[in-house]
Amino acid sequence: MLGICEIGTYISHNKISNFDKKEQFEINDIFIKEKIGFQSLSKSLDDEKTSTMCLKAFEKIKNKIDLTTIDCLVLISQNPDVKIPHTSAILHKELNLSSNCACFDIGLGCSGYVYGLSIILSFMQNNGLRNGLLFTCDPYRKIIDNNDKNTSLLFGDGASVSYISKDYKYKAKSFKFGTNGSKYENIFCEKDTLFMNGRGVFDFSATTIPKHILDFLEEEKISIDNIDRFILHQGSKYIIDTIRQRLKIDKEKIPFKANLYGNTVSSSIPILLEDEFQSKECYNNILISGFGTGLSWASAILQRKNNAN
Amino acid sequence: MLGICEIGTYISHNKISNFDKKEQFEINDIFIKEKIGFQSLSKSLDDEKTSTMCLKAFEKIKNKIDLTTIDCLVLISQNPDVKIPHTSAILHKELNLSSNCACFDIGLGCSGYVYGLSIILSFMQNNGLRNGLLFTCDPYRKIIDNNDKNTSLLFGDGASVSYISKDYKYKAKSFKFGTNGSKYENIFCEKDTLFMNGRGVFDFSATTIPKHILDFLEEEKISIDNIDRFILHQGSKYIIDTIRQRLKIDKEKIPFKANLYGNTVSSSIPILLEDEFQSKECYNNILISGFGTGLSWASAILQRKNNAN
Numbered sequence: 001m002l003g004i005c006e007i008g009t010y011i012s013h014n015k016i017s018n019f020d021k022k023e024q025f026e027i028n029d030i031f032i033k034e035k036i037g038f039q040s041l042s043k044s045l046d047d048e049k050t051s052t053m054c055l056k057a058f059e060k061i062k063n064k065i066d067l068t069t070i071d072c073l074v075l076i077s078q079n080p081d082v083k084i085p086h087t088s089a090i091l092h093k094e095l096n097l098s099s100n101c102a103c104f105d106i107g108l109g110c111s112g113y114v115y116g117l118s119i120i121l122s123f124m125q126n127n128g129l130r131n132g133l134l135f136t137c138d139p140y141r142k143i144i145d146n147n148d149k150n151t152s153l154l155f156g157d158g159a160s161v162s163y164i165s166k167d168y169k170y171k172a173k174s175f176k177f178g179t180n181g182s183k184y185e186n187i188f189c190e191k192d193t194l195f196m197n198g199r200g201v202f203d204f205s206a207t208t209i210p211k212h213i214l215d216f217l218e219e220e221k222i223s224i225d226n227i228d229r230f231i232l233h234q235g236s237k238y239i240i241d242t243i244r245q246r247l248k249i250d251k252e253k254i255p256f257k258a259n260l261y262g263n264t265v266s267s268s269i270p271i272l273l274e275d276e277f278q279s280k281e282c283y284n285n286i287l288i289s290g291f292g293t294g295l296s297w298a299s300a301i302l303q304r305k306n307n308a309n
Numbered sequence: 310m311l312g313i314c315e316i317g318t319y320i321s322h323n324k325i326s327n328f329d330k331k332e333q334f335e336i337n338d339i340f341i342k343e344k345i346g347f348q349s350l351s352k353s354l355d356d357e358k359t360s361t362m363c364l365k366a367f368e369k370i371k372n373k374i375d376l377t378t379i380d381c382l383v384l385i386s387q388n389p390d391v392k393i394p395h396t397s398a399i400l401h402k403e404l405n406l407s408s409n410c411a412c413f414d415i416g417l418g419c420s421g422y423v424y425g426l427s428i429i430l431s432f433m434q435n436n437g438l439r440n441g442l443l444f445t446c447d448p449y450r451k452i453i454d455n456n457d458k459n460t461s462l463l464f465g466d467g468a469s470v471s472y473i474s475k476d477y478k479y480k481a482k483s484f485k486f487g488t489n490g491s492k493y494e495n496i497f498c499e500k501d502t503l504f505m506n507g508r509g510v511f512d513f514s515a516t517t518i519p520k521h522i523l524d525f526l527e528e529e530k531i532s533i534d535n536i537d538r539f540i541l542h543q544g545s546k547y548i549i550d551t552i553r554q555r556l557k558i559d560k561e562k563i564p565f566k567a568n569l570y571g572n573t574v575s576s577s578i579p580i581l582l583e584d585e586f587q588s589k590e591c592y593n594n595i596l597i598s599g600f601g602t603g604l605s606w607a608s609a610i611l612q613r614k615n616n617a618n
Contacts, residue, residue, distance in 0.1 A: 073488075078395070083452070084387050084498035085490075086416045089603040092490030102486035103605065104424055105416030107395045115413055122431035127484055143392070175436055177411035179382075181394075181401030189393035294398040296412065 002121055002132075003168025003305070007274040008060030010053055011158040011261045012042040012139075018153050025149045033259075036153055037237020041262035044139040044157035049081045051090045053159035054135040058095070065131075065163055067095055072132035072164070073103045074120045076112035076266045078293070079138050080105060091135065102129065109187070110233045110292025111177075112136060112266030113160075114300050118175045120164055132164035138265035143194045150198045154236065156262025160270035169277055170286065170302040176216040180208070180295045187293040201292070205239045209291050210246040216299050217287075224249070227301070228283035229276060233290040234258035234268040266290070273302075311430055311441075312477025312614070316583040317369030319362055320467040320570045321351040321448075327462050334458045342568075345462055346546020350571035353448040353466035358390045360399045362468035363444040367404070374440075374472055376404055381441035381473070382412045383429045385421035385575045387602070388447050389414060400444065411438065418496070419542045419601025420486075421445060421575035422469075423609050427484045429473055441473035447574035452503045459507045463545065465571025469579035478586055479595065479611040485525040489517070489604045496602040510601070514548045518600050519555040525608050526596075533558070536610070537592035538585060542599040543567035543577040575599070 017040045018032050032039060044053060054075065073088050073095075080087040088103040097103075102123070108115050113136050120134045137159035146152050186200035209232075217224055230253055232240055240256040243249075257272055258264065264271060269288050276283060284304050291297035326349045327341050341348060353362060363384065382397050382404075389396040397412040406412075411432070417424050422445050429443045446468035455461050495509035518541075526533055539562055541549055549565040552558075566581055567573065573580060578597050585592060593613050600606035 078393050080416060082497065082499045084418060084496060084503065085493045085602045085605070086387070086418075089488060089490040089493045089605060092488045092603075093493060094490075097488070097490070099487050099489050101488050102424070102607075103488040103490070103603065104428070107389060107414030107416055109393060109395075115411070118436060119413070119428060119432055122435035123428055125435065126431035127427060127486070177436070178408050179398060179401045179406070179410050179412040180408050181398040181403075181406070181412070184394045184398045184402060187393060188391065190391045194393065293394045294401075294412065296394070296398060298411075 001171060002124055002164055002166055003171035004162050005165045005168050006061045006064050006163040007160060007270050007277050008057045009158060009160045009267065009271045009274045010056035011271065012044045012048060014043045014045055015040045016043055021153065035238045037256055037259050038154060038262045040260050042156040042158060043141050048139065050077050050079055050137045050139060051081050051087050051094065053137045053139060054091055054161060055094055057159040057161045061161065061163060067097060069131045070097050070133055071101050071129045072120060072124050073097065073101055074116060074132065075105045075135040076108055076116040077105060077137050078107050078109055108266065108296060109294065110235065110265050111290040111294065111296040111298040113269045114175065114288055114290045114298035115177065117172055117300060121172060124164065130165065134162040134164060136160045136266040136270060140194060140265065143189050143192060145193050150196045151194050154263045156264050158261065158264035158267040158271055160267045162270055168305060170304055173301040173303045174220055175298065175300045176212065177298045178212055183295045186295060202239065204295055205235055205291055206242045209289065209297060210243055212297055213247060213289060213299060220301060222301065227285050227287045228253065229286045230254040231269055231272045231286055231288045233292065235263055235292065310480060311433055311473055311475055312480035313471050314474045314477050315370045315373050315472040316469060316579050316586050317366045318467060318469045318576065318580045318583045319365035320580065321353045321357060323352045323354055324349045325352055330462065344547045346565055346568050347463060347571045349569050351465040351467060352450050357448065359386050359388055359446045359448060360390050360396050360403060362446045362448065363400055363470060364403055366468040366470045370470065370472060376406060378440045379406050379442055380410050380438045381429060381433050382406065382410055383425060384414045384444040385417055385425040386414060386446050387416050387418055417575065417605060418447065418603065419544065419574050420599040420603065420605040420607040422578045423484065423597055423599045423607035424486065426481055426609060430481060433473065439474065443471040443473060445469045445575040445579060447576065449503060449574065452498050452501060454502050459505045460503050463572045465573050467570065467573035467576040467580055469576045471579055477614060479613055482610040482612045483529055484607065484609045485521065487521055487606045492604045495604060511548065513604055514544055514600055515551045518598065518606060519552055521606055522556060522598060522608060529610060531610065536594050536596045537562065538595045539563040540578055540581045540595055540597045542601065544572055544601065
């Protein structure tokens with residue numbers, strides 16, 4: 001049985017303040033603090049590509065990993081370094097991994113970490129692989145129009161790496177996935193500039209996701225009260241607040257922590273999970289849920305070792 | 310147990326002849342027929358995007374599939390329709406699939422079909438999914454410099470879809486994967502133009518791949534004589550001939566059939582496999598092997614139903 005042993009993350013140190021944009025977008029402090037919830041955004045620097053940010057995340061956990069044993073490397077990104085090759089091959093070079101290491105990229109957005117966790121666990125288990133690295137990184141800085149209120153107040157740049165092996169802290173009990181391609185135009189980037197229909201994305205997050213989570217818990221025969229933490233994609237504070245109210249979850253169980261760096265796309269869940277891994281409090285059941293571009297969504301229940309049902 | 314039930318493919322009807330380029334590149338008929346082996350190349354039209362070519366491949370098998378039952382859709386491509394969303398979500402819309410269908414893209418090149426087969430089979434089995442579609446499509450036309458001899462004589466545009474379910478014709482017995490990121494610059498495209506070091510790619514194909522196939526067969530305890538067909542990525546006729554000679558395989562067991570359409574990247578293996586699925590001859594053991602950008606390689610042994618070991 002494989003699971004998540006360690007998580008390392010990186011959030012770009014370069015910050016811009018959303019308070020500086022109050023005049024430009026005719027917004028006030030309450031809108032910034034309570035609605036979007038992002039007071040500042042992390043922005044990657046020119047020399048921070050997807051691969052370099054992934055390597056900075058890896059620095060945080062490198063002392064715990066024997067790179068000669070890594071036999072699988074997967075990257076979730078819709079912003080690869082280059083068109084060809086896959087960026088996971090570039091990471092393979094930079095980490096000087098063995099030639100028997102399987103590498104591939106997965107193209108997904110905000111649902112990507114949950115999908116990627118299922119994909120890497122399934123792939124490794126079925127192929128007898130033992131030690132894997134699951135990276136996420138989507139530096140949106142390059143595709144944001146700074147004059148677009150719908151996107152320029154939201155996204156921050158970060159990266160994560162999850163070390164997958166047998167001495168895990170959390171295993172994935174089960175997953176549930178969904179797609180509504182008919183609404184893909186709500187989050188769209190042909191080449192260079194991200195477009196987002198904020199109302200459409202909010203409606204999707206506020207209706208599809210609570211129902212999906214309830215259906216998932218019912219299928220898994222787990223009471224919502226038995227979930228100790230809900231680590232949801234940090235799309236905005238208002239989205240988290242709305243889902244919390246609709247599911248009637250206690251506020252302390254469903255954190256919003258992205259207020260100083262922004263929506264980091266596929267890295268938002270592992271950045272919060274890293275805190276849980278380092279916390280002295282041991283939560284037995286964590287539900288993670290990612291949702292966004294596609295429209296796509298995915299949830300999983302993580303269970304702490306020795307407390308698995 | 311899941312396996313491959315049906316394969317549909319599409320090769321762009323628009324053809325260009327390599328004989329017309331003899332003067333431009335100072336090449337002769339023997340070079341075209343015996344070395345690269347591609348007499349003509351299929352080139353996608355302006356209105357043929359990755360998703361539209363995938364849908365044309367799907368047309369070939371649509372009568373055998375109940376779309377309401379599809380719960381997984383995966384696309385292998387390094388040339389998605391747009392940056393965001395994943396092209397599999399666009400296919401989800403076009404095929405009007407159910408909201409419980411998991412969709413994601415995988416970024417890989419010529420090794421992509423073999424990787425993709427393992428990824429979709431593992432993911433579906435571990436998540437209890439039943440009916441999947443695995444697409445491949447990489448229209449390189451848009452990234453080829455027509456004045457570059459190293460690339461403009463080689464690549465053709467095609468697509469494929471493999472229907473994955475329980476009533477399969479072939480199951481995948483086992484897989485083996487490899488990566489050499491330190492040589493990724495041998496096949497490189499930053500944004501718009503493909504670069505290829507032909508000598509570097511040939512050396513890789515002629516040395517790494519035969520050894521990898523022999524190692525794989527030894528690990529699986531299968532004699533090379535017990536493999537009935539070797540369906541290899543159709544990089545060029547010279548690459549297939551060289552691997553055949555190094556492995557001492559009978560010519561009729563290791564076909565080169567891409568002479569009239571070119572190297573279709575991740576679609577080259579399923580295009581040949583389609584012939585095997587439709588053939589009256591029933592081969593029990595087929596070895597498939599893909600290799601290219603990354604540098605990346607992957608092989609699998611497919612076994613016909615009712616003849617599995």
